[in-house]
Amino acid sequence: MTVNNISFKTIAVFFNTGNKSSRLFSYAGLAVGVLLLLCCVQMYININELLKDRNPHKNGYDFLSVTKTITNDNMGNDNRFTNADIEDLKKQSFITDAAPLLSNQFRAKASAGDIIPFSTDLFLESVKNEFIDTLPPSFKWQPGQQDVPIIFSADFLEMYNVFAPAQGLPQLSESSIGAVNIVLECYSPDGSVTNFRGHIVAVSDRINSVIVPQTFLEWGNKTFGNRPPQAAARVYIKTTDANSAGLQNYIQQKNYHLNKDKTKFGRIKSTLQAIVAGLGGLAVLVVLLSVLLFSFYLQLMVSRSKDNLQLLLTLGYSPLWLSKTVAKKWIPVYAIIILLAFAGTALFQYSFQKNFIAGQDVLSPYPHFFVIALAAILFLLCVVANYRLIKKLLYKL
Amino acid sequence: MNITLKNIVPQFLEKEKIQRSQIWGQEHTFRKGEMIQIVAPSGSGKTSLVHFLYGLRKDYTGDILLGEKKLKSLTPPVLAAIRADDVSIIFQDLRLFKDFSTQQNIEIKRLLSAFHNTSKINEMAERLGIANKLTQNAGTCSYGEQQRIAIIRALQQPFDFIIMDEPFSHLDENNREKAMQLIEEEAKARGAAIILADLKPIEFFNAEHIIHL
Incomplete structure (x- = not known):
């Protein structure tokens, strides 16, 4: 054919x-x-x-930091969250979970060794792992371990990079910060010092703090602190919708302050x-x-x-x-x-x-x-x- | 290739017509190279048989075999290939493109599967006396001229069988003879069979078999 x-x-x-x-x-x-x-x-x-x-979203949730609003009237009071406050937060239908941010009750100091002549007093905090957006598997500590993994706020890194040149310090990128050896000095009430090796294992957009594993902070507070466990000044909440009317009303009514910038993007x-x-x-x-x-x-x-x-x-x-x-x-x-x-x-x-x-x-x-x-x-x-x-x-x- | 009819019975035909027929309900084989005249009075199913053989209709029981293959089971592309290369046809109702010229009507068939080159169209048209109609629209030609267009069209392709349904009904004796001669020559050139169905025997056709439908 x-x-x-x-x-x-x-x-x-x-x-x-x-x-x-x-x-x-x-x-x-x-x-x-x-x-x-x-x-x-x-x-x-x-x-x-x-x-x-x-994007601070994780599996469809918003993670927000809640503090009590400090005003001229309540400045002198104890503006920390009691256990009852936290339980009450957890009970709300629009809040999936709440976790206090524990802080160190001992003096901690960080220095970056000989290469970067930098030293500062430090506040350390810890929060439940599931509230951390960038959680590497190495973020663990047990008593006896010399290395302490640290998660660092991206905001702090930015702030450091702004001021570092003026102080004659090198600027650091997110990826290079992990290579900096930090000496973490923990002070007992009697003035004796215990050193740990700190490593920044991740940078967090969500939590603007210096986060160490909860096991380390609990152990440190017990070992170096001389006060009974203290209440948290900050609580992280996990919610499906940061803009829900219920949450807004509740926060207003309790006179709490919500850090919402992070959710804007x-x-x-x-x-x-x-x-x-x-x-x-x-x-x-x-x-x-x-x-x-x-x-x-x-x-x-x-x-x-x-x-x-x-x-x-x-x-x-x-x-x-x-x-x-x-x-x-x-x-x-x-x-x-x-x-x-x-x-x-x-x-x-x-x-x-x-x-x-x-x-x-x-x-x-x-x-x-x-x-x-x-x-x-x-x-x-x-x-x-x-x-x-x-x-x-x-x-x- | 042979065409074998096996107990073909149209679904619409009366029983008495079937009983008297030499084709309906019988087994019969058309062989390549045979000259067959089918004599069929009006209403005996002549055109139906032609359409069955060409694969246009399937409203019959029994089987038509093309070689070994059942005609009913062929896919449209395979059937098209058979129409292009193996079986040619002249319809009683001619089926021309009325709005196209005689030349176009013939050429569209030649292009599909060419047995001759295009100059042969002129030669045939000359022989059948329609050379001056080649550029004219087929629809404006007389029925007799249209019959000759259909005849020339059917002769452009290679074939083993040429099936004709009252091909000369509107031709005078002189033109019938010329047309029949041309068709016989062309069939011989291909070693092909002619199956001519008409109301009565055609006098210029040297049929070897006369079958009554």
């Missing part, structure tokens, strides 16, 4: 293509829909990249992502509608050309060959549409990176690989869906 030599041109005259405007509309719709979809996916990735390290991120996801959903709808419009156009074309197509099939033209030949005609059309939409997305990303974030290299000026893959998948989907529809229509004749 020599049917393979025949091109679409030969049989094109037997197609009554008709209604050009509905075809062009469906092309335009597809281009807009794909452009919107690709931009949304790129934007979703951008938001994720830009707000990646500042998370809120902005999830809000932005919800908006972009909504737009993406709309884009999918536009794509589907334009594909539907195009399928109506194809059905119309086939039904207008029904007599001719039927006769071609009767004469021995294979419906399979005919489907492939007709479908092939639209491959360049889909390629151009998707490429245009992709070019639009690339332009969007380039101008977003250059203008909106001033060319910082936290974002690539080029579309993300996933966007490229999605464009390729959409192209394949269009081609396959088109071919299947044409095949179905022709086999039905």
Whole structure:
């Protein structure tokens, strides 16, 4: 059979293509829909990249620090949390869990050895492990252990880096801080000193303190402290929604203070992502509608050309060959549409990176690989869906 | 390839017509190279038989075998390949593209599976007296001219069988003879069989078998 030599041109005259405007509309719709979809996916990735390290959410929870508000009136009082206060916090339906931040009841001092001539008095705190956002497996201590793992607040690191140059100290990055050997000096009430080797094992965005394992602090308070266990001045709470009205009312009523800055990025991120996801959903709808419009156009074309197509099939033209030949005609059309939409997305990303974030290299000026893959998948989907529809229509004749 | 009919009975035909028939409900084999005349009065199912043989309709019981394969079980692409290369047809209702020229009507069949090159179309049209109609729309030609277009179209492809359903009904004696001669020549060139179904025997057809439907 020599049917393979025949091109679409030969049989094109037997197609009554008709209604050009509905075809062009469906092309335009597809281009807009794909452009919107690709931009949304790129934007979703951008938001994720830009707000990646500042997200204090962990498994859908917000972790917040609660203190008692210090005013001129209550300055002289004991503004620490009693056990009853903590139990009351835990009882609230909008609070999943609460844990006090224990602090050291002995004098502790840190020095960074000979390389960095730096020494300071230190306050140490500990909290339940599940409240720590960046918890490495090495964050453990048992009596007799010389090495004490420390989790350091990212804010403190930033503050240190601001003042370090003026003091002639080197600035440190998050990754290099782990290499600094800290000598942790713990003072007994009688003035004797016990040294430990401190290592910063992680930096935390959530807890602005110097965190050591709870076992170490309890042991230290017992060994070096001379006072009975003290109440905590700070409590961490775990909640599903930091903005819930119940929580706000409770905090206000108890005259507590909530550290909420940390949740702002998370809120902005999830809000932005919800908006972009909504737009993406709309884009999918536009794509589907334009594909539907195009399928109506194809059905119309086939039904207008029904007599001719039927006769071609009767004469021995294979419906399979005919489907492939007709479908092939639209491959360049889909390629151009998707490429245009992709070019639009690339332009969007380039101008977003250059203008909106001033060319910082936290974002690539080029579309993300996933966007490229999605464009390729959409192209394949269009081609396959088109071919299947044409095949179905022709086999039905 | 042979075509074998095995107890073909149309689902719509009266019993008495089936009992008198030499084809319905019988086993019969058409062999390549045979000249067969099927004589069928009106209402005996002539056109139905032609459509069954060409795979256009399946409303019958029994089987038609193309070689070893059951015609009913062939997929559309396989059936299309058989129509392009093995079995040619002239329909009673001609089935031309009415809005296209004579030349286009014939060429679209030749392009599918060419036995001749395109110059042969002119030669055949000349022989059958429609050379001056090649550029004219088929729909505007007379029925007799359209019959000749359909005949020339059917001769563009390779085939083992050419099935014809009242191909000369609107041709005068002179044109019948010319057309029949051309068809016989073309069938011989391919070693093919001619199956000609008509109301009565065609005088210019040298049939080896006459079968009454």
